[in-house]
Amino acid sequence: MAEPETTKRYAVVTGANKGIGFAVCKQLASKGVTVVLTARDENRGLEAVDKLKQLYLPDLVIFHQLDVTDPASITSFADFIQSQFGKLDILVNNAGIPGVNVDGEALVAAKALENGDQIDWSKIITESYEQTEAGFKTNYYGAKELTKALIPLLQLSTSPRIVNVSSSMGKLEKIPNGWPKEVLSDVGNLTEEKIDEVMNKFLKDFKEGSIVENKDINYNTGYLTPDEGAESIVRLALFPDGSPSGCFFVRNEEKPF
Structure with a gap:
């Protein structure tokens, strides 16, 4: 028996x-x-959709090209969702780029060490202004603009959910003390304009060479397989009404950010 149109989730x-x-x-x-x-x-x-269609009903997985850094692509995509489904229930903002260069051989060698030493990431990762700017455009502005475009469709859902995929490196405790941390920590008064101001100031300082690299951060956290990493995201995406919202989760646990 076909599922009623009103109960289908997209x-x-x-x-x-x-x-x-x-x-x-x-x-x-x-x-x-x-x-x-x-x-x-x-x-x-x-190719990815073809792989999934071999596992599930063909009409459960659909592909649509999307570049979150391209306003025209976002508009076209939102129009597609509107015409195809008339609403949206779940948005998972997962698109992201590292914005850095990684010396793969040096990383493998460092991870192979088992003497408890902290990895010196300055010898493994390098970052240019162009890469940083590209990272901001994709990871922050891309997610923000796509979300704005899809909110009207999410509002038509009886149980909408947005999940923004991040990492532990996005936590405020990783940001050195100073004006940016003060602004971002004041959650009660935080606005989109203030966040944009912090982002723009960071890029300006980076371009002018006034950003000092913090080499004391310990990036050496545990790794999960893609399937393991996806489990908590899917759990949050399927949260029922009345569940926590606007929170930062690490795996399955709500954590302060």
């Missing part, structure tokens, strides 16, 4: 042609959610 997962995004699509589809898998590269996105 999800969008960005940056989903591989890794955690792909695993999120797989797990949501396995729970009967119709998933729109997005990727910048159309060929890679279609």
